[in-house]
Amino acid sequence: MGKRNRIVTGLDIGTTKVCAVIGEVLPDDRIDIVGIGNAASKGLRKGVIINIDNTVKSIQEACKEAQHMAGTSIDLVYASIAGDHIRGFNSRGVIAVSRKNREITQKDKARAIEAAKAVAIPTDHEVIHVLPQEYLIDSHDGIKDPVGMKGVRMEVDAHIVTSATTSRENIIKCIKKAGFDVAGIILEQLASSEAVLSQDEKELGVALIDIGGGTADVAVFVEGHIWHSYVLPLGGNNITNDIAVGLKTPYMEAEKIKKRYGFAMTDMVTDEEMIKVPSRGNRKNRYVSRKILAEIIEPRVEEVYRLVKENIENAGYADLISSGVVITGGSSLMEGMTEFGEEIFGVPFRRGEPIDIGGLVDVVNNPAYSTGVGLIIYALRKDESSLDFNFTEESYLKRFSRFMRERF
Ligand SMILES: Nc1ncnc2c1ncn2[C@@H]1O[C@H](COP(=O)(O)OP(=O)(O)OP(=O)(O)O)[C@@H](O)[C@H]1O
Ligand SMILES: [Mg+2]
Known part of the structure; x- marks a missing residue:
């Protein structure tokens, strides 16, 4: 018997609406939107949660509707983050490849990204994304993937996104209080861009x-x-x-x-x-x-x-x-x-x-759903590299056990 298709849920916690979008990942990696739920958002101001209880209610309402429509239950969601506490800037991380054969590995890549992350940010802020742009090996630029190449010095240019720690924690708190786990928190426009840009x-x-x-x-x-x-x-x-x-x-x-x-x-x-x-x-x-x-x-x-x-x-x-x-x-x-x-x-x-999706296309064919749909697409694309994710401990364990189940 075939395995059940994977279900991924995006939870767009916006200022006017909370929107849950459930996607089914087909065997050929296309995404069918199978459930959508909307609730008026009464706990946010300018993208930031200011009332926990109201936000929890909106999340529950949106998720309930989406689950009902999809005929499936969800436990893990990818949520959006916004607000003017968000900062984005570019940074370069540098490492030496000290191994004898000088061949760059996945581990070196991760080390370079860690190095790019090592910038001074306010103590009440934290890094939520490290998005690699290009790699440089021994000063040759324009390299998309350095793994397998040889070099002595490797650099990565990356876009770093930071958020106020409390804003991110409040999102996690609301989602948990609503009865769900957080798989990742994704910058709103990063999600939207996955859904609408070619x-x-x-x-x-x-x-x-x-x-x-x-x-x-x-x-x-x-x-x-x-x-x-x-x-x-x-x-x-x-x-x-x-x-x-x-x-x-x-x-x-x-x-x-x-x-x-x-x-x-x-x-x-x-x-x-x-x-x-x-x-x-x-x-x-x-x-x-x-x-x-x-x-x-x-x-x-x-x-x-x-x-x-x-x-x-x-x-x-x-x-x-x-x-x-x-x-x-x-x-x-x-x-x-x-x-x-x-x-x-x-x-x-x-x-x-939103483009390039199937399922409830007529419903999600609306610019207000770009973030909700984009969260799903972003989560799936990033799953392959999973370098810039801020998984909560619990979700990480779940993810790990799913990974083990699927591979072995
Ligand atoms: N036809 C329309 N003409 C003008 N404005 C519209 C129309 N439809 C929706 N809007 C406006 O879009 C806004 C809601 O958009 P959206 O659902 O993308 O916001 P949100 O995700 O809840 O908020 P945010 O992303 O800022 O936190 C509201 O201000 C609403 O009035
Ligand atoms: Mg929005």
Whole structure:
């Protein structure tokens, strides 16, 4: 009898929604999405958990729904992390290959990565990813995999991502309290980029911006690897707030109006179309033109785009994103987002949603699911090298026993 296919679960703990995505790994390594569960997120602010109990409830609700849909139960999840405590920077690790035959082994690779990790970071922060970009052997650069090559001195260039220790611990705490184990914690935009970017885009150079409710998460890929990451604590919630204040309407109404009529760019709307705006209290509804609405939205979108652009320029990657920018996350759904982005950045923009997956494609074909789906893809790809993972002890043991079971 054939073995049961492996099940992998992504848990996207976002500012507006907690989303569990269950994937089944087919024998040919393709992924079928077999379950999705969503719950409103009430315990986060700008990507960071501020209320444990509310977050636990949301996790339980999302996972319950996803398990029900998939007809299977889960115990282990890969979760996302975001927030402006996240820092990304590049580092080089150097080691000497002292063995007689000078042949570089997997162990040397791991040692070089450890060396790259040895940088000073604040005591209340910790490294969550070490993402190798290229290896250098005796100063020859551009080597993708050094194992088996010969050399005396090996170096690795890597992108390091750090997080506030407490933020990461709170994610683990919530998931455990909800009754699940954590297999790994993955930077939100790293997960999203796995789901929406093509290999070609990553090779040519591309910037991903995942614009959610609380944060805009940025990742820049050049020559296939991540070189820059950044979290801007602004997102769709700020736009909704602006609308609520500008149109003097309750927040929930502002959210509905935004999703239905919102436009990121004033120039693309005429002032003929009028929309109904419920007032606060029991005053009468009012009517405003869609252009007025766009005039409220545009400055906030412009702020997000300009701050991201400035950040990418300051980091030195503006000229390296030949494929342009891919936007994803729920806020990328607003009309005019790609056009306005192109105007500000002066490079091509496209909206990205999960690609190359099977199963419940109609449901996950939405930029708000990029992180949830991407967590699964990232977990599977990284499983092969499993170099940059921050497994909890318990999960590590489980992983190890699964590894033993599968091999022997
Ligand atoms: N059609 C739409 N037009 C405009 N905004 C939209 C639309 N659909 C969803 N949004 C916005 O997308 C945001 C939610 O996106 P998403 O689900 O990606 O966020 P999240 O993952 O919960 O948050 P974050 O990643 O910031 O922690 C909300 O602000 C919502 O208003
Ligand atoms: Mg998100």
